[in-house]
Amino acid sequence: MSDVIIYSVITIAALGTVSAMILFFVAQQFKVIENPKIDDVEEVLPGANCGGCGYAGCRNFAEAIVKTNTLEGMNCPPGGTKVMDNVASIMGMTAEVQAPLVAVMRCSGSKANAPAKVQYDGPETCFFAHNLSAAESGCPYGCLGLADCVRACKFDAMYMDEETGLPVIIEENCVACGACVEACPRDIIELRKVGPKSKRIFVSCINEEKGGVAKKHCSVACIGCWKCEKECKFDAITIENNLAYIDFNKCTLCRKCVVVCPTNAIHELNFKPRKPKPEKKTLENEVKTDAKVVVESEKTEGKPLAKIEDEATDNDNNKE
Amino acid sequence: MSLLKISGSPHVHGDNSVKGVMYGVLYAMIPAILASIYFFGLDSLKVMLVSVVACLLFEYLIQKYLIKGEVTITDGSALITGVLLAFNVPSNLPVFVIIVGAFVSIVIAKMSFGGLGKNIFNPALVGRVFLLMSFPVEMTSWPIPKPLFSGKVLDAITGPTPLGILKEGLDAGKSVSELSQQLPDYITELLGNHGGSLGEVSAIALLIGAAYLLFRKIITWHIPTSYLGSVIIFSGILWLINPELYINPLFHLVTGGMILGVFFMATDMVTTPMSPKGMIIFGLGAGIITMLIRIWGAYPEGVSFAILIMNAFVPLIDKGFKPKRFGERIKNG
Amino acid sequence: MKTFKRGGVHPEENKLSENQPIEVLSVPKRVTILLGQNLGANSKPVVNKRDKVKVGQLIAKGEAFISANLHSPVSGTVLKIDDVPDQVGHNKAAIVIDVDGDEWVEGIVRSSEIAKDIKLSKEEIVKKIQEMGVVGLGGAAFPTHIKLMVPEGKVPNVLIINGVECEPYLTADHRLMLEKGEELLIGISILMKGLGVSKAIIGIENNKADAIHLLKELANNFLGIEVQSLKVKYPQGGEKQLIKALINREVPSGKLPLDVGCVVSNVGTAFAVYEAVQKNKPLIERVVSVTGKSVKKPSNLLVRIGTPISDLIGKVEGLPEDTGKIIGGGPMMGKTLISMNAAVVKGTSGILVMRENESSRIAVKDCIRCAKCVSVCPMGLSPYLLAIYGEQERYEDAGLEDVMDCIECGSCHYICPSGRPLLDYLRVDKVRVGEIMRNR
Known part of the structure; x- marks a missing residue:
């Protein structure tokens, strides 16, 4: 009986020693010295x-x-x-101060603003739909609404709004990792500076088509009418390829461009709601009134927008 | 006119559907169903009904209340599992045992893996093997067939299956030629008038169904051929070595669950490899394991175990045996 | 009966317009010529806005190696050179021309008299084909002159002519073979001379018995041209499958037909070559099948490149009430059109109008591992697995499983009983794997 115990102890001890030696040797041989x-x-x-x-x-x-x-x-x-x-x-260094960023969605082509002209019938992935054709609204730039960005987000900072068919960014959760920017095949999402008190102004459209064409796809498209550019006193707005872009480093958040935009393509976020002022026909007040009112009055005056619509009809003719 | 559709090509679809495939299998089982009713009477009908209803019910309950998803019991897959499970049990099995079998088949072997298409093991076989191990007495008392209209009204008479006779006899030291007196002749075995599970007894009825499956291209020739081929070769070699110790290949082919297993369960598309090469390997493996169990194992029958064991190898086979690519070989003409 | 061995399906043929003679569609009021019509680089415009152009005048030059010339299909004024939506709605650079009259450039022979003698030398033929902007009319629109410029070390010994037209519905090539048989064979002889081969085989599926019969008879007068009937099977028109079916050679993965000593060309291309070389006529028009079960008058139309698709639909008595989908090309590989304003390009072989009840895909279910996709894949791939990789974004794995070999024939999706969008995911795989490979 004692033999058995002795043998087993010896065997196990020998096994242990050999294993330990092998392990030690291997660890020595393959040691990775890391800082x-x-x-x-x-x-x-x-x-x-x-x-x-x-x-x-x-x-x-x-x-x-x-x-x-x-x-x-x-x-x-x-x-x-x-x-x-x-x-x-x-x-042992000092870090550069980085302005915090947040993702913004630069498309407002919701189901209401950009009604579908065709129906997409395929797998739920923007990447495929983008390669297949333009969005359902016909806009080759706009959101496809198939949630590649939402799936890419690891911080629960995005969800799809069923009503509009567009993704919504939950700013509190967004860490600006850029996963959604990467995931979007159309580069719609942009990382912008959070801004003071999270106030931000941006053009919510990336359509580079001519005004008339863009307007046909989507009622809130940027039509490249130059109005905001003219309004901006700080050179923050540039227009390239029929599309306005607001440089967030230059923007002073004065909100003047928001009001002049005839298609409501410029969005302001986290501002206090404007107070509708009593009717006074001074230029100053008109600027401050609700954007829609301005659009209406412009339509009736019919100067700049008429030009745009001319172009639109012109483009229509071109197509046929 | 509603909106035009946009989608990727192709824009036409063949007339295949999951339902079509499943009901195709079901149609193929009709001859065997009729044969079992003929041989085992209303008992077999009862077993099949209980099994089918239990399978459908379990699938329905799980999909409706546990997964809370789409209920797909009409696609026919649970129906097939129900019938196959019934095919694999004796006709005098108590009702509660059948229900336990259906529970294991559907709930454990199928739905817990994610439902149709995701299960690793053939659900009906898992149910059968579970019953075999949990209720060995009930599962191995085979009623003697009493064909309808045959006049004999014998009740509750049970007897061994041909494979059981052989196994016990050989274990007791008898030779094959001695035992073949007790064994039914091949015609009887082919027609099915001998003891056994519900669906496995009539090889002829099963072969008619198998022909239909092959004709409809629901199954391919690969698995049945390699399965039967390996069984014939394996048992043939042993038979040639010592015909007194090992019975001939034909006996192995027509007895037990061989035909049922080969054509209806080893060809279950969900649990078998995808590439033709893989299917052949699957069939070979299953055939060899079946013969190992039949000849040297503890059980007289090995088809279910063989198929289940090979099911477990399917992911490995799929990884190792890819379909042959176009254009790897260059010929100069 | 010859055919390719591995995989393949047999969809309903539905050749509704096969007995309709080719009709000439009147010149449209305005044409839109996309600058990127062919495979490879865009052509570079050589005209300006408000320039007057004539039919057959060079308007854009193919400057890159894989690129082709574009010629004005109409006479009129250049309205603009700008981005316009293509057939799928993406903006692409194009030249838009307003039509005014029908004045042709001098030198183009417009008579229908058959010119038999091939006067040009081998080099001149290649140059002429390049000059006239001939591209493959089977669909991919690969510039034809490049196929004729054989790189050193490669020796072609047989020219294969694709008269298979394996896509259901389409009949453009069928009609062309019936009506322009002799011109076609002269075109093939020219291609043979340009390529320097002495043998050509025309592969035709046996559902076009009349074309096989006619061409066999005509081919007796031409040296080295053989007509071979093939069993109907899709995708026999894929060049790798066609080569396999006709001469039993397999083009290795990632290689070209030239690597197994052959060049494949479409019958439409052969006809275009005839016109370019013998009649000095650039590629400015092509035959397009306009068809569909509800279309009142399925037709084969000879249309100028750049004609709006709405004009073609108008010719067949308008869009049917129950239209659910409009496809540019055949039902197996065609692309769905987003609007009818887009123009015909050199690669448009048909316009197919699908009924609403044929347009929806069947509900997608879980894969039941039936292995049908594996058995029908003509390239020997595992579509089910590649689709899973696509879904799970495992593109590296997809690359290792040879997804780039996929010819996008759609057989896997066609056969799938679960209605899984296999090809859609395979396309995602292919684009992504392509990106990964380029980044290496």
Whole structure:
């Protein structure tokens, strides 16, 4: 009986020793010496592996920081300044102050604004639909409404609005990782600065077609009429390929462009609602009244918009 | 006129549908159903009805109340499972045992994997094997067929299956030639007038159904051919070595669940490989395992186990045996 | 009966317009010529806004290696050179010409007299074909002159002419073979000379018995041209399948027919070559089948490139009430049109109007692993698996499973009992895998 015990003890001990030796040898042979800073940096990163920094995951980002030994161009969007400050203190540097960004949806081609002219019948993926043809409304730039961006979002910051058929960004959750920007085959979503008190003004359209054509697809398309550009005193608005774009570095959030836009393509976010002022026929007041009123009056006056519509009819003729 | 549609090509579709495929299999089982009713009387009808109704009910309940999704019991797949399960049990099985079998088949083997198309194992066979191990007595008391209109009114007489006779006899040290006195002749075995599960007894009826399946292109020739081929070769070699110890291949082909298993369960599209090469490997493996169990295993019958074991290998086979690509071989003419 | 071996399906043929002679469609009021009509780079415009152009005048030059010339199909004034929506609604650069009269450039022979003698030399033929902007009319619109410029080290020994027209509904090639048989054979002889081969085989499916009969008879007068009837099977018109069916050679993955010593050309292309070389006529018109079960008068129309599709529909007595889908091309590989304002391009082989009840796809169910897609895939792929990779965005895996070999024939989707959009996902795979490969 005791033999059995002795033999088994010896066998197990021998096995253990041999295994330990093998393990030790292998560990020595394949030892990877890594800078311990990588672990430290990784520790303070959010660990979401969202890819917003441009690296595959948090670990890769930490490696890149430690290896290049610089913070230039390195930013962790979901972590923001706080995390980057922590990283900087580990690295013994100071972080550049990065303005926080947030995703904005630059298309308002909802089911009502851009009624469907054809019906898409295929798999629920924007990427395929985009390669197949223009959107259901006929707009080759607009949102396809098949939620590639929503599926790409790892922070529950997006959902599809059933009524409009467009994705909605929940700003509180958005960490500006850029996954949705990447996912959108039409580059509709843009990362913009959050702005003071989250106030933002942007053109909610990326259609580069001529005014008449764009208007036919969608009632709230940017028609490239130059009105906002003329209105802007700060050169923040540029128009290229029949499309206005507001530079968020130059924009002072004066909201004047919002009112002059004949198609309501310029959106303002998180501003206090405007107070409708009593009727006074001064230019100043007219500017401040509700955008729609301005559009109406312009229509009746019929100067600039008439021109646009001329072009529209012209384009119609071209097509036939 | 409603809106024009836009979609990717192709814009036409063949007349295939899941329902069409499933009901095709069901039509193919009709001869065997009729044969079982003929041989086992209303008992078999009862078993089949209970099994089918239980399967449909379990699938309905799960889809309606657990998954809360679309109810697809009309697609015919649960119906097939029900009939196949009934085919695999004796006709005198108590009702509650059948219901347990249906529960295991549908709930455990099918729906818990995600429903039709996602199950790894053939549901009816899982149910059958579960019953075989849980209720060995009930599952192996085979009633002697009492054909309708034959006049003999014998009730509750049970007897062994031909495979059982062979196995027990060989284990007891008897030789094949001694045992063949007790075995039914091949014509009887082919027609089905011997003890066994409901659906497996009549090889002829099953073969008619199999011909229909092949004709409708619901199944392909690959699995049946390689399955039967490997059984014939395996048992043939042993038979040639010692015909007193090992019975001839023909006996193996027509007895037990061989025909039923080969044409109706080994060809179940969900649980078999996708490429022709893979199907042949599947058939070969199943054939060899069947013969191993029949000759050296503890059970007289091995078809169910063989198919289930090979089911488990399907993902591996699919990974290893891809269909042959076009244009790998260059000929110069 | 010869055919290709692996895979394939046999959809309902529905050749509704096969007995309708080719009709000439009147010149439209305005044409839109897309600059990117052919496979490869866009052509570069050589006219300006408000220029007057004549029929057959060069309006855009193919400057890149894989590119083709464009000629004005009408006479009139250039209205604009701008982006216009193409057949699927994406904006593409195009030249729009307002039609005024029908004045042709000098030098184009317009008589229908058959010119038999091939006077040009091998090099001159290639040059002429390039000059006249001839591209493959089977669908992909690959510039024909490039096929004739054989790179060093490759030796073609047989020319294969695709008269298969395996797509259901379409009959343009069928009618062309019946009505222009002799011209076609001269065109083939020219291609043979240009390519330097002494043998040509015309493959025709046996549902076009009249065309087979006629061409067999005519081919007796031509040296080295053989007519081969083929069993009806889709996608026999795919060049790899056709080569396999006719001469039993397999084009290796990622290679061209030239690698197995042959060049494939469509019958429509052969006719265009005849016109270009013998009649000095650029590729400015083509035969288009306008068809569909509810279409009142399914027809084969000879139309000028750039004609709005609405004109073609108008010719067949308008769009039927129950239209659910309009397809440019055949039902297996065609693209759905987003509007009828778009123009005919060189690759438009048909306009198919589907009924509403034929237009919807069947409800998508889970894969039941029936392996039908595997068995019908002419390229020996596993569409079910590739579609799963597409759905799960596993593009690397899809690349390893040779998704780039897919010829997008649609047989897998056609046969799938669960109605899974297999080809849609395979297309996603192909685009993504292409991106990955380019990034390497």
